[in-house]
Amino acid sequence: MKKPSRAGHLDPAAICRSSNPMAVRELLTKIGDKWSIFVVLSLELLGGRARFPELKRAVPGISQRILSSTLKTLERDGLVVRELFPEVPPRVDYEMTDLGKSLLLPTQGLVDWAKANWEQVRETQFRYDTR
Amino acid sequence: MKKPSRAGHLDPAAICRSSNPMAVRELLTKIGDKWSIFVVLSLELLGGRARFPELKRAVPGISQRILSSTLKTLERDGLVVRELFPEVPPRVDYEMTDLGKSLLLPTQGLVDWAKANWEQVRETQFRYDTR
DNA sequence: CGGTATCCAACAGGATACTG
DNA sequence: CAGTATCCTGTTGGATACCG
Numbered sequence: 001m002k003k004p005s006r007a008g009h010l011d012p013a014a015i016c017r018s019s020n021p022m023a024v025r026e027l028l029t030k031i032g033d034k035w036s037i038f039v040v041l042s043l044e045l046l047g048g049r050a051r052f053p054e055l056k057r058a059v060p061g062i063s064q065r066i067l068s069s070t071l072k073t074l075e076r077d078g079l080v081v082r083e084l085f086p087e088v089p090p091r092v093d094y095e096m097t098d099l100g101k102s103l104l105l106p107t108q109g110l111v112d113w114a115k116a117n118w119e120q121v122r123e124t125q126f127r128y129d130t131r
Numbered sequence: 132m133k134k135p136s137r138a139g140h141l142d143p144a145a146i147c148r149s150s151n152p153m154a155v156r157e158l159l160t161k162i163g164d165k166w167s168i169f170v171v172l173s174l175e176l177l178g179g180r181a182r183f184p185e186l187k188r189a190v191p192g193i194s195q196r197i198l199s200s201t202l203k204t205l206e207r208d209g210l211v212v213r214e215l216f217p218e219v220p221p222r223v224d225y226e227m228t229d230l231g232k233s234l235l236l237p238t239q240g241l242v243d244w245a246k247a248n249w250e251q252v253r254e255t256q257f258r259y260d261t262r
Numbered sequence: 263c264g265g266t267a268t269c270c271a272a273c274a275g276g277a278t279a280c281t282g
Numbered sequence: 283c284a285g286t287a288t289c290c291t292g293t294t295g296g297a298t299a300c301c302g
Contacts, residue, residue, distance in 0.1 A: 023249035024242050025168060032163020034295070037156055052264055063296060068265060078255030089263040090302085099248060099255075106240030111155050113237045117230060118154035124209030124230075165275070183284055194276060199285055220283040221282080 030077070035062055035070050037107070040096075043080065044104060049095040079103060161208070166193055166201050168238070171227075174211065175235060180226040210234065 031037055042058035043050055050058070056067055071094055074080045079100035085091040162168055173189035174181055181189070187198055202225055205211045210231035216222040 021169070021172075023245040025165070027241060027245045027249065028159070028163035028168060029165070030163075032159035032161075034156070034160070037159060038152065041152075064265075065267095065297090066295060069295090076256050076259040077252050078259075084264095087263095088302095090265085092264060099251065102248065103244060106237075106244045109237030109240040110158060113234060114154040114158045117233065118158065120230065121208050125207050128207045128209075195285075196277090196287095197275060200275090215284095218283095219282095221285085223284065 030073070031103070031107070033070075035059065035066055036074065038062070039067065039070050039074065040079065040100060040104070040107075043094060043096055044101070048101070049093055052092055052094070055094065074100070161204070162234070162238070164201075166190065166197055167205065169193070170198065170201050170205065171210065171231060171235070171238075174225060174227055175232070179232070180224055183223055183225070186225065205231070 031040075038059050039055065039062070042055060046054055046058055052067070052071075055071075056062065056064065059067065062070075071080065071082070075082050075094075078097055080094050081097055083093045083095065085093070162171075169190050170186065170193075173186060177185055177189060183198070183202075186202075187193065187195065190198065193201075202211065202213070206213050206225075209228055211225050212228055214224045214226065216224070
């Protein structure tokens with residue numbers, strides 16, 4: 001397990017040097033898309049394992065096509081696993097992997113930040129726009 | 132200051148309930164775009180304050196137009212401040228705000244995750260693609 | 263049920279040229 | 283110097299219809 005970075009002081013140089021910075025951007029682009037975070041969080045909310053229509057209900061507003069492609073990307077990345085039961089009608093379970101669950105933890109950091117500061121961001125935007 | 136969330140167990144329900152979940156997605160979409168993170172990190176790397184061409188040099192590959200619009204968005208969000216010196220030729224300084232700096236901290240969590248797990252993600256992708 | 267195929271609108275962002 | 287204007291392309295994602 002990786003230990004959480006000690007707070008206090010942050011070294012942006014270390015951030016930029018750490019492995020390849022592209023990984024960071026790719027990760028952010030990936031989980032920063034319109035639905036991934038919600039799908040991951042909803043799947044965890046459903047106990048870490050759920051069927052397609054359960055997920056669809058748990059993520060209001062998502063279309064079938066987007067849920068499908070989002071899950072495929074998550075599966076490709078190893079964050080969820082897909083299990084097909086060859087029944088009629090077919091049934092598919094999606095389950096969080098340990099890797100997927102491990103991503104929830106740092107995500108929490110951003111959630112906390114958004115929770116703590118988003119209102120201020122909105123106000124700043126408003127002031128900027130109404131100048 | 133917000134205290135880092137205690138590890139051990141994570142409550143996704145809390146994540147989903149925390150303020151509005153839209154804030155989280157908007158934040159991720161924002162910093163998950165192609166250049167924002169690099170601009171923010173580079174600005175911090177340059178000591179938290181820099182001029183336009185310094186930033187441009189510090190972020191290889193970014194175009195003038197994109198750097199400009201990225202900075203404008205960051206300014207609108209209150210993550211950086213823009214200071215114009217009415218000289219000829221004009222000169223503009225960009226500086227990180229405390230809010231902007233505070234975002235670096237949770238970002239570090241994702242950086243750590245990417246550093247620790249990205250190779251595994253790539254391998255998983257490769258295996259998925261070559262099936 | 264759990265998708266894929268097709269079509270389309272919106273937007274991000276790159277190249278280039280121009281301006282106060 | 284520090285942008286903006288214009289043009290253009292690729293990608294994201296929404297709607298709908300069809301398939302095994």
